[in-house]
Amino acid sequence: MSIDAARGSVRIENVSIIFGDNTVESLALADAGKSRTEIQEVTGDVLGVHDCSVDINEGEILVLMGLSGSGKSTLLRAVNRLNPISRGKLTVHCGEETFDVGACDDRQLKQLRMDTVSMVFQQFGLLPWRSVADNVGFGLEIAGIAKSERDVRVTAQLALVGLSDWADRMVAELSGGMQQRVGLARAFATGAPILLMDEPFSALDPLIRSRLQDELLELQSRLGKTIIFVSHDLDEAMKLGNRIAIMEGGRIIQCGTPREIVNSPVNKYVADFVANMNPIAMLTARDVMAAGKPDGTRGQSPLSASVTPDTPLSDVMDALARRDGTIGVIDKGVVTGSITADDIIRGLTRHRR
Amino acid sequence: MADFITAWKIPVGKWGRSFFNFLTDNFEFVFDAIADSLKFFLDSMIDGLLWLPPLVLVLAIALIGWRIQKSWRLALGIVLGLVFIINQGLWKETVETLVLVISAAFMSMLIGVPIGIWLAHRPRLYTYVQPILDLMQTMPTFVYLIPVLILFGLGLAPGLLVTIIFASPAPIRLTYLGITSVPKPMVEAGLAFGASKQQLLRKVELPAALPTIMAGLTQCIMLSLSMVVIAALIGANGLGKPVVRALNTVNIPLGLEAGIAIVILAIILDRICRVRIGATS
Numbered sequence: 001m002s003i004d005a006a007r008g009s010v011r012i013e014n015v016s017i018i019f020g021d022n023t024v025e026s027l028a029l030a031d032a033g034k035s036r037t038e039i040q041e042v043t044g045d046v047l048g049v050h051d052c053s054v055d056i057n058e059g060e061i062l063v064l065m066g067l068s069g070s071g072k073s074t075l076l077r078a079v080n081r082l083n084p085i086s087r088g089k090l091t092v093h094c095g096e097e098t099f100d101v102g103a104c105d106d107r108q109l110k111q112l113r114m115d116t117v118s119m120v121f122q123q124f125g126l127l128p129w130r131s132v133a134d135n136v137g138f139g140l141e142i143a144g145i146a147k148s149e150r151d152v153r154v155t156a157q158l159a160l161v162g163l164s165d166w167a168d169r170m171v172a173e174l175s176g177g178m179q180q181r182v183g184l185a186r187a188f189a190t191g192a193p194i195l196l197m198d199e200p201f202s203a204l205d206p207l208i209r210s211r212l213q214d215e216l217l218e219l220q221s222r223l224g225k226t227i228i229f230v231s232h233d234l235d236e237a238m239k240l241g242n243r244i245a246i247m248e249g250g251r252i253i254q255c256g257t258p259r260e261i262v263n264s265p266v267n268k269y270v271a272d273f274v275a276n277m278n279p280i281a282m283l284t285a286r287d288v289m290a291a292g293k294p295d296g297t298r299g300q301s302p303l304s305a306s307v308t309p310d311t312p313l314s315d316v317m318d319a320l321a322r323r324d325g326t327i328g329v330i331d332k333g334v335v336t337g338s339i340t341a342d343d344i345i346r347g348l349t350r351h352r353r
Numbered sequence: 354m355a356d357f358i359t360a361w362k363i364p365v366g367k368w369g370r371s372f373f374n375f376l377t378d379n380f381e382f383v384f385d386a387i388a389d390s391l392k393f394f395l396d397s398m399i400d401g402l403l404w405l406p407p408l409v410l411v412l413a414i415a416l417i418g419w420r421i422q423k424s425w426r427l428a429l430g431i432v433l434g435l436v437f438i439i440n441q442g443l444w445k446e447t448v449e450t451l452v453l454v455i456s457a458a459f460m461s462m463l464i465g466v467p468i469g470i471w472l473a474h475r476p477r478l479y480t481y482v483q484p485i486l487d488l489m490q491t492m493p494t495f496v497y498l499i500p501v502l503i504l505f506g507l508g509l510a511p512g513l514l515v516t517i518i519f520a521s522p523a524p525i526r527l528t529y530l531g532i533t534s535v536p537k538p539m540v541e542a543g544l545a546f547g548a549s550k551q552q553l554l555r556k557v558e559l560p561a562a563l564p565t566i567m568a569g570l571t572q573c574i575m576l577s578l579s580m581v582v583i584a585a586l587i588g589a590n591g592l593g594k595p596v597v598r599a600l601n602t603v604n605i606p607l608g609l610e611a612g613i614a615i616v617i618l619a620i621i622l623d624r625i626c627r628v629r630i631g632a633t634s
Contacts, residue, residue, distance in 0.1 A: 080545055113547035125542030129560050139546035141556070190546065 020045025469528025512589025
């Protein structure tokens with residue numbers, strides 16, 4: 001599978017989305033810092049998103065994260081203008097082309113949706129009267145691509161998501177996890193460099209969800225798409241996101257790498273999220289180790305194993321479980337720290353402040 | 354007080370009459386042309402089907418039933434039912450009714466489905482159209498038999514028109530329902546991949562709404578059948594004729610025979626057109 005030549009990025013600048021007829025008045029209230037409820041009482045409009053700015057770089061996964069009603073899906077849907085942009089600027093760059101999404105005419109918008117930005121839905125959004133292959137080819141069909149070429153591309157996409165044997169089945173015969181693979185293949189098939197994913201795994205069983213997350217990361221390492229991923233689950237966000245933007249009440253309240261979010265949550269809302277997460281997936285040896293050489297005053301026995309600072313914490317724990325003792329952290333040939341069972345416990349609970 | 358209210362009667366009826374007088378005075382040729390062409394169309398279809406030996410037509414209908422529903426029992430039922438009708442000597446009337454019902458249902462769908470689609474994308478307008486649909490279905494049929502009679506004369510053509518007026522709200526309502534209840538993720542998926550309004554309609558909305566639209570067709574046929582007797586009052590030939598005659602002469606056997614024939618026809622048409630839920634979704 002070749003990596004698509006065209007790469008894409010998205011720039012969201014001060015974007016606000018209002019649902020209703022009194023946009024100007026509602027925006028003024030939003031600017032004054034009024035909450036969604038207050039605005040709705042005064043103007044009857046619903047504040048979707050207010051003054052959000054975030055850049056999504058080439059080949060990056062940005063997770064929009066928040067509780068339901070925080071505006072994350074609303075903001076996502078502005079990128080291909082399924083939602084209107086009331087104010088602000090949203091630009092999509094793809095190769096030589098630049099789309100000012102809010103100002104696109106019908107033709108440009110169709111272009112944008114056909115081959116620059118594609119989308120995966122929480123409820124899959126598959127068409128049940130079509131076979132798996134015809135669902136995957138849906139976007140290509142809309143774009144008017146000839147049947148022969150469509151077949152070639154559909155076959156390749158089905159192989160990519162491991163559904164080659166299911167091509168002629170109806171989608172209703174597939175399990176939820178497989179249906180979402182069809183959704184993924186359909187989104188990949190258009191070759192769009194930018195992928196919008198609206199809680200794509202939320203409707204799935206935990207085990208299947210975890211497997212699809214792994215598959216997405218594996219595919220991403222090969223395809224290098226630019227992905228905006230909406231999730232309400234911080235564990236999922238930590239696992240997938242290069243960066244996470246946390247939203248509340250239609251506003252982005254913190255944006256940063258998973259590590260930045262865990263180490264310095266800006267307010268209680270973020271801290272509550274962080275307190276309830278499982279940090280194992282994100283932490284590495286560096287996060288839990290006691291700096292300096294192992295010393296006898298900490299009651300440390302001779303080193304039982306050694307790891308690098310970037311070794312995932314789960315591997316460190318495995319090593320410790322196999323053989324009790326102290327683990328040395330070795331960076332470029334120098335022992336820079338040590339890890340005991342106590343250090344791990346401290347590291348795992350440190351984020352609960 | 355009551356005198357005060359009745360003192361000046363609002364001349365609704367007179368207005369209506371003036372309106373129809375205006376129509377007959379100025380556009381009679383239009384209505385005549387419509388009536389004549391409809392009559393020609395219906396008559397040639399009836400003549401064509403009656404020219405066939407009855408058993409051939411019976412087998413053809415059974416074959417259609419089998420092709421659509423893939424059921425031998427249905428085909429057998431069709432043959433038995435129709436042979437019974439032939440046995441009762443009501444074959445000619447049955448063919449006339451069949452042509453009237455199928456033409457009315459076809460034209461109602463032809464009018465109703467596009468209007469339903471059109472309204473589905475204009476929900477506000479639908480709230481205004483709804484009372485008109487209610488009026489078409491609840492206004493006692495006899496009331497609009499009178500103007501239709503004046504404008505189009507006696508016979509099958511006015512019978513067809515009355516039936517269309519009565520039956521077309523069903524496909525309008527059900528097409529509207531089908532299209533407005535297409536799941537949002539499907540519509541969004543269509544839009545997100547760049548579908549134009551036309552593409553969205555053809556590739557997403559219509560296929561998703563098809564079972565509901567087909568339910569509209571079945572309803573349409575049943576409503577058309579229920580108009581058979583009333584259409585007979587304005588001279589439309591068919592199974593309604595013997596019923597009306599039986600009523601006027603208090604002829605129980607004739608009424609029963611024609612009534613059973615109508616029921617058989619209704620069951621056959623319903624079973625042929627029934628949408629198998631689950632086959633499409």
